[in-house]
């Protein structure tokens with residue numbers, strides 16, 4: 535029989551006493567009876583203040599912890615309720631698990647780490663839990679880690695964006711820090727009260743220090759900014775501007791495709807369909823095959839190819855700063871105005887309308903690479919989030935992945951921040 539110290543280490547239990555360990559045949563699992571160490575008993579599950587015992591709650595309960603070899607493992611303990619002056623009657627705190635969780639801290643942390651670093655299948659198979667459970671765990675871990683740090687200390691340049699999920703039916707509002715490229719805040723909703731919550735959390739003093747805000751042109755964002763950061767310079771979000779161009783390009787592609795089908799050019803139509811992704815994608819990320827599709831278009835469809843070049847050139851504008859960037863924008867506008875492609879002539883007008891804010895972006899050097907990558911990664915996450923029960927799970931996963939809140943693997947040293 536292993537000593538109790540070894541069991542405690544094996545099960546990742548701290549500040550607790552192991553009373554005994556058995557093999558539960560029915561559950562085919564190892565079950566360890568535990569109790570909180572003396573100083574850890576009868577504390578509020580929420581604030582951990584010492585409280586009076588209220589009752590025995592629902593008696594003994596189990597928390598799933600990390601597997602021992604091939605076997606699932608559980609901790610089992612009493613779960614009495616206490617009466618907290620602030621939180622009322624709540625289940626008492628246990629040192630091995632977060633409040634309200636059915637899994638231990640080390641189990642939660644490992645799930646969070648795997649969710650950030652591996653695939654959906656890997657997490658659910660390795661940990662033997664459902665994807666929606668992964669979501670609940672991500673929400674829990676992220677909320678705790680966010681509460682423990684102050685992520686708003688040195689905010690100077692921020693980006694505000696709305697992300698749709700659930701097939702475009704629901705939205706979350708996000709805020710990113712342009713200087714670190716991190717996601718710093720997210721909340722369900724896309725309206726004034728949602729964004730007001732962020733600025734209220736930030737407080738007057740830190741609102742004043744925000745110098746640049748990138749965002750789209752929504753009226754509710756405008757109103758909120760006028761109220762909280764009236765002096766901040768408004769910049770167009772390069773990601774949105776480039777997306778306008780991608781939309782314009784797609785319109786050209788669809789028209790060309792329809793024309794080809796109508797005139798019975800089956801091969802041309804097929805070719806255009808195949809080239810869809812090559813046209814959308816950033817030129818530097820194209821595969822050899824996709825480059826081939828593009829070359830074909832260059833030979834067979836000049837207008838579409840010109841539209842593609844216009845899109846890529848607009849992306850190029852945002853890779854530069856200052857006067858160089860302003861000159862490129864000017865050149866792009868005059869090219870687009872004369873290009874004889876209706877959707878791009880429209881785009882040129884739209885860009886001219888927002889020119890002031892686009893120029894602010896170029897002058898103040900918001901890195902599009904950073905903004906684009908955070909935006910793209912969040913949009914990828916929304917696809918992953920199908921099967922999560924609520925937006926908090928999506929936000930939790932996003933915060934772990936893009937906010938720098940991922941915990942280290944249990945028993946591994948925390949990565950040093952630098």
Ligand SMILES: [Zn+2]
Nearest residue numbers: 578581618621
């Ligand atoms: Zn309390």
